[in-house]
Amino acid sequence: MLQINIIRDNPQEIIKRLSVKNFDAKELVEKIISLDAQRRETQKKLDDNLSEANSIAKEIGVLFKSGKTTEANALKEKTTVLKISAKELSESLQITEKELNETLVLLPNLPHPSIPKGKGADDNLIVSEEGDIPMLGENSIAHWDLALKYGIIDFETGVKITGAGFPIYKGKGAKLQRALINFFLDNATEKGYAECQPPFVVNADSAYGTGQLPDKEGQMYFVSADNLYLIPTAEVPITNIYRDVILKAGDLPVKNTAYSACFRREAGSYGKDVRGLNRLHQFDKVEIVQVVHPEKSYEVLEEMKDYVAGLLRKLELPFRVLKLCGGDMSFASAWTYDLEVYSAAQQKWLEVSSVSNFETFQSNRLKLRFREGDGKPQLAHTLNGSALALPRIVAALLENNQTPGGIKIPKALIPYTGFEIIN
RNA sequence: GGAGAGAUGGCAGAGUGGUCGAAUGCGGCGGUCUCGAAAACCGUUGUUCGCCUUCCGGCGAACCGGGGGUUCGAAUCCCCCUCUCUCCGCCA
Numbered sequence A: 001m002l003q004i005n006i007i008r009d010n011p012q013e014i015i016k017r018l019s020v021k022n023f024d025a026k027e028l029v030e031k032i033i034s035l036d037a038q039r040r041e042t043q044k045k046l047d048d049n050l051s052e053a054n055s056i057a058k059e060i061g062v063l064f065k066s067g068k069t070t071e072a073n074a075l076k077e078k079t080t081v082l083k084i085s086a087k088e089l090s091e092s093l094q095i096t097e098k099e100l101n102e103t104l105v106l107l108p109n110l111p112h113p114s115i116p117k118g119k120g121a122d123d124n125l126i127v128s129e130e131g132d133i134p135m136l137g138e139n140s141i142a143h144w145d146l147a148l149k150y151g152i153i154d155f156e157t158g159v160k161i162t163g164a165g166f167p168i169y170k171g172k173g174a175k176l177q178r179a180l181i182n183f184f185l186d187n188a189t190e191k192g193y194a195e196c197q198p199p200f201v202v203n204a205d206s207a208y209g210t211g212q213l214p215d216k217e218g219q220m221y222f223v224s225a226d227n228l229y230l231i232p233t234a235e236v237p238i239t240n241i242y243r244d245v246i247l248k249a250g251d252l253p254v255k256n257t258a259y260s261a262c263f264r265r266e267a268g269s270y271g272k273d274v275r276g277l278n279r280l281h282q283f284d285k286v287e288i289v290q291v292v293h294p295e296k297s298y299e300v301l302e303e304m305k306d307y308v309a310g311l312l313r314k315l316e317l318p319f320r321v322l323k324l325c326g327g328d329m330s331f332a333s334a335w336t337y338d339l340e341v342y343s344a345a346q347q348k349w350l351e352v353s354s355v356s357n358f359e360t361f362q363s364n365r366l367k368l369r370f371r372e373g374d375g376k377p378q379l380a381h382t383l384n385g386s387a388l389a390l391p392r393i394v395a396a397l398l399e400n401n402q403t404p405g406g407i408k409i410p411k412a413l414i415p416y417t418g419f420e421i422i423n
Numbered sequence B: 001g002g003a004g005a006g007a008u009g010g011c012a013g014a015g016u017g018g019u020c021g022a023a024u025g026c027g028g029c030g031g032u033c034u035c036g037a038a039a040a041c042c043g044u045u046g047u048u049c050g051c052c053u054u055c056c057g058g059c060g061a062a063c064c065g066g067g068g069g070u071u072c073g074a075a076u077c078c079c080c081c082u083c084u085c086u087c088c089g090c091c092a
Helices: A004-009 A011-021 A026-065 A069-104 A143-150 A155-161 A172-190 A204-209 A235-240 A294-314 A361-366 A390-400 A411-417
Strands: A125-130 A228-230 A245-248 A254-263 A282-292 A319-323 A335-343 A348-359 A368-371 A377-379 A381-389 A406-408
Touching (some): A004 A011, A011 A026, A143 A172, A172 A282, A172 A381, A172 A411, A204 A235, A235 A254, A235 A381, A294 A381
Antiparallel strands (some): A282 A381, A348 A381
16 A cells, blocks of 8 residues: 555656556546545544543533532533534544545555556566576476376366365375475575464455455455455465564564465466466465565565575576566566576476565555664565465476486485485 | 453553543663673653644644443443453364
């Protein structure tokens, strides 16, 4: 959520910058400015009203104490009018505030000035590309066939017990999952991220805090008996640790990492790139999150992007880094890098990580602040990134490393799998 | 699931209708003392919104789990909700 004072002070600038995200903010901004003015006017009236009522109440107290009951009762009548208008004003204030807030959350985050406009994925900038695209032989097959061939992922049984998008990993497939999770967590920990295990379900306040609500309600599984949401990413619980928290400047940067299963309904995406592991309803992911000083956030964004790139390098996967254009960026992000690995049998790039700087967009909703010395609390910047999402990594590992003798495990992973080949 | 207890400032913990944003202690910050530190002593110490102010700041409003009510006046009384704890039952 954008800060109201920024909108108030630079409405034209806001509209201009949001147009980079192909978002026409003109009407919303105008509405916000008018609601804001209305809110302040009503608040002033209400405060004056209450102030008067308070001082009369005090007078009455003093009069009663000194036994001047008649005078006190006379004053009571004066408050009747005040009470009625106070009630009206406070109701009107509540309505205005609610409407203002509901409008405010409809505005996406401002893209960083360096973000190019663009229609969609085709307009993203390729920042770097690295690693050799494997030249597979004639007989190379896609990962869903490899999974079947080696008996390591069972899509069919997953359909039986739950539905499409919930595969069962078996044998070396299951072991590979566990190995990747540990590999990612160990790397993150080494890099200074504190590991934690968050809840996999969250309440509405948390989902709202990181921006899943109200924007992406349809993407989350909802447990109606308890009003809880299954997390679409560990970002939600991890970032919400700091909801309503005022940190000391010395506590920054806060670096956390967590493994979690991630649940996504992926409503409306059927039939498109959903084969095999490409898009699942439940998948595993290790997430990294940082809470940083505003002056440091872009430095940290680079550092996080480089860290994720380093993981892909260790896994010996060919990858490229994209800087997303305005049209492809998420609602809450100010700057996003996507990292994609090349999956050689499918012959396509698969997104395995998204590293974003949200600046104060999340912290404003979360009321995540920090204090420098005796200064006033100010909003921190939040960033997060996948490091990494497993299924597409597995897809690329299977496809790229297939040989007539089986699938080779990259060197860095062997200490974690305990085997060198899947055959 | 059943029964009971509770929710107050960073923490602990008073406060059951009238200058209570809230005693006291601890912690934090500043100072005195000291070569320095500890101890001791003195002072200070929340957040949000609005109005005013060039800075410092000033004034007003709100906040004692959340929402509603009674009252001239609510942390304090009433109602609803949420959460936590204890005991019993069940159970990984």
